[in-house]
Amino acid sequence: MQAWRVHRNGEPGEVMRLEETDRPAPGEGQVLLRVRAANINFPDALLCRGQYQVRPPLPFTPGVEICGETPDGRRVLATAALPHGGFAEYALADAAALLPAPEPLGDAEAAALNIGYQTGWFGLHRRARLRAGETLLVHAAAGGVGSAAVQLGKAAGAIVIGVVSGPQKASTAAGLGCDLVVDRRTDDIVAAVKEFTGGRGADVVYDPVGGDAYAKSAKCVAFEGRIVVVGFASGVVPTPALNHALVKNYSILGLHWGLYRTQDPAAVRACHDELGRLVAQGAIEPLVSERVGLSGAADAVQRVADGASTGRIAVLPTGAER
Missing domain, CATH: 3.90.180.10 (Medium-chain alcohol dehydrogenases, catalytic domain)
Structure with a gap:
């Protein structure tokens, strides 16, 4: 072969x-x-x-x-x-x-x-407990992992902000249903998120990028918000300032989906069933x-x-x- x-x-x-x-x-x-x-x-x-x-x-x-x-x-x-x-x-x-x-x-x-949507579902629902009406910020929203999170966020009734790089990816994110698209090359992410949310910030941040994306997230996460750390596509692993998490009352949540395959395989199968239901409804593709x-x-x-x-x-x- x-x-x-x-x-x-x-x-x-x-x-x-x-x-x-x-x-x-x-x-x-x-x-x-x-x-x-x-x-x-x-x-x-x-x-x-x-x-x-x-x-x-x-x-x-x-x-x-x-x-x-x-x-x-x-x-x-x-x-x-x-x-x-x-x-x-x-x-x-x-x-x-x-x-x-x-x-x-x-x-x-x-x-x-499989991987992208399972990761998104566990990150948004199992770890961050995303609720309908909350604001979800997704970094790399036009990528494979990010696009899944955008669709899952919309299916959950969230208001979704997508961060992208460049006009082509901005168009893709808008087509996925993002309520606001921020181009990190030309826009101030923190200012855009705070303006869009009336100063509150994002309730949940989904970050597969790390580096500067994480730093910006910490500046615009809401009171009692949750930052889900999914990966480090930027190549830079951030070092969170825990005193900042303390004074702003937000949570930093790690997500390694692969662990669920060994620690809780029944949850993976249940997630797959839920994803299949969303596919059948036309909520995700x-x-x-x-x-x-x-x-x-x-x-x-x-x-x-x-x-x-x-x-x-x-x-x-x-x-x-x-």
Whole structure:
């Protein structure tokens, strides 16, 4: 089969190589999946760079989020079992963690319903306890993780402010339903949020960026607000001033969705059921901005790493438009 493999750490466009290799053999509790679609996530770039919290042995195949087909013909969602990731014709996954792919969604959209939307749902509902009528601030609102949070926030009845970079991403965020779009390149985020909320600030902040985005969030979070720390796409891990959290009465909440898969798998399945209900209602629909064949995966991962994409980019190993 064909698979992208990483033999040394570095930038995705430099270290990913498309090779002919044997199909991986499932270990105990694993299943071999034919990959129907694999969505590109920022952690795929971090894996290539050797900067992710999980470091699979070299060589490995990146691609953590897939829609695949089981040997008995079921269409399922899975988090690939590294080192045999989804940027290949076949991948491995934990058989017990497979989730049924919602029928209304195509393969690319179904794959995108897994990590980003699970992360968004747990962040907004399990951690931040978002309530209808509250104001939600989403950083990187046009990206894969951010676009999911925007849709989930709107579905929950929140007023959503989306922070983006550049006019194209501003247009994407507006199309997702943001009530206010702030371009961090040209706008003062803190001033815009305070003006929009009448000086109160955002009740919940969803931050997959870190760095300066976190610093701005702390300046415009509301009394008893909640900042959900999802990731550090900026490459800068902030160091919160706890005295500031004390005097403003806000909470800093960490979210590592992967822990729920081991600590509370029943909650992951319940979340998937809820996401399926929202899909059926038309309340959410994963934003897949581009589909590429397997040969285009390395270039696409590099664009995600560089912050030059919106929504999700789907890799289709057969080259089919699904």
